[in-house]
Structures are given as structure tokens and as C-alpha cells.
Amino acid sequence: MHRSKNTTNRVLASGLSSIIPISAGCHEVLPGVHLVNLPLPFTLGSINVYLVRLADGYLVIDCGMDTEACFQALGRAVETIGAGWRGVREIFLTHVHPDHMGLAPRLLDLTGARLSMHAQDAAYLGVLTQTKRYLNWANGVMREAGVPEEIIAGIATSSNEIHKHFHSLKPDRTLLGGETIAASVGELEVLWTPGHSPGHLCLYGRQRRVLFSGDQMLEQISPNIGWHPDHDPLGEFLDSLRKLERLEIDLILPSHGTPFSGHREWIRKTIAHHDGRCARILALLAGASRSAAELVNELWERSLTPFHYRFAVFEVLAHLEHLERQGKVACIPKDPIVRWRVT
């Protein structure tokens, strides 16, 4: 049941439209499901937060960043739908990136809502909020990856800026996947989809064949998969996509960009993208052993901002970890720079 995303406004089995154009503001995308598009101060441009009607009040899926622009736009949306802040009963975080969780402390104060998130992202947030320790660790990883000191210094400036937007949170309900939330649109199933973050969650409405995909599936963007110690984030991401592939989904409601359909085609293309990236890395290492930073310079033709350079290094490390677990590459630990070779 492959569907092309070019099938503009095609009416699907569930009676949904495949493409819903999104502009700033609040849009009712399904009865009782409002997409609120909030502005972001970086290249992603905006984030979609969802207000979902429950039997009693509303569920908010993600919060937006802790900027006044996000706060005001979300405040207008809760007024428009007639909920008000006190009508928000539950805050559900797909994951703990700052554009998704930044406003959570302020919203929890205003609403008195209960906070739900995955156990692994709750733990990960605990690590991220120890800013100095975390950034020292990340700098060490980049040094070993062969990133020059002047670039590490440049990255530190942008990382310090971003890390101001992580806040400590204590969930009222720690999720593992498999739980359900009763919404007016039907029961929503919590799906654990690790990879983009260790505790990333999607919500699946089986009845309406709708998926709140967080950053797991974005129409035009391949989600960033960064390395985490003791994890194979790329393997976890690919496994979670294979699970989503089996579901019947007519409408994907992503955290960034336009709602879309055609999840199987998207998954096929995304798996092919990562297969291609792994093959490229193997081909480069077949010529000579290289550091992760040298691979970044080969793989990205455009010059990267410090912010994106850090993502690129951690993304290459995630691919190397995946290939190492498959026995295809091995690292040559050497102080200070780790190099990689094919086996």
C-alpha cells in the first residue's frame, strides 16, 4: 500500500486528506486535534505542537521552545480553541530536545497538568542539564574524532547557547511504550521509537490511522541520528522504522513541516539513505583509515556551521558504531585521535 506524497489532496480510506498546508497559527487537522505552528529561532523554522481533546480537557503533545514568541502563539491557540491554560490536563513530550520541551516548566506552572515522557529521555535530560559536565564530555568525543581545537571552540559557543534551553523536569508519568491515552479522536497508543533520542515516543491512533510522529518522521528531512554511548542509535532508529512500517497510517502529524501520508515510501527512502551513507563510509575507509572528522569533511560538501558540524560528527559516529556492531569496521584507538578502518 505505497502512497506517493505527490498525491495532492487525495482522499484516503479514512476520509482524510493526504496533504494539509500549514501556516503559522492553529489548524484543526482532525475533529478534536489542533495543530499549532510555533516559530523557532533556528533554520528548522517552526515546530508543530498538537492540542488533542480528551474526555475532560486537553492533551498537549510537545511544548515548543522557551521563547516569548512560542509562548504567546501557544497562549493564543489555547484561547482560540476555548481551553485556556487550565484546560490543559496532560503534557506529553515526544522527546527532550529544547524545541520540544523548552516551555514545559512554564506550562506545568500555568496548567497544573501532569507530565508524561519516556523513562530513557527523563534520564537523558538529567545528563543534558548537567551542562558543564555534558559539554566537557562532548568536547572530548569531538577531540577523539579528530575535530580541530578551533572548531571545538566555535561549537562550544553555540552549544552553550542551546544548553540554556534544557530544563530539569520530573515526569508525573514515566512511560515505556505500550500505554494508552483516551482521546476524543480515539485511543492513542504510546510507541517507543528510539534513535533520534533514546526515549523518543510517537502516538498512534489506530482508529483514525493517524501517527503523531515527533521527529521520527519529517516529510522533507531525514531526522538527525547522533551517537550515544552504549547505544546503537542508528540500529535502534532503523528497527523502530520497521515497526512503524507494519502499521496502517493514513496521516502522519510531524513535529516539523507539513502533515503527510505515504509512511512506507518514506521509510523505504530513509532506510536507503542510511544504507547509502554506510556504503559511502565503507568505500572511504577501504582507501585508508580515517578519523570521524575526516569522514565528515568527505561526506558533507557544503561548509557546516559549528552547530551543524557537531551534529554531523555525532551522526558519522552513529554510523560507525552501527557498522562496528555489524563487524564491518573497527576503530584504531590512538591518543588523541581515534581512526577507523574496514575489517
Ligand SMILES: [Zn+2]
Ligand atoms: Zn529532536
Ligand SMILES: [Zn+2]
Ligand atoms: Zn524537533
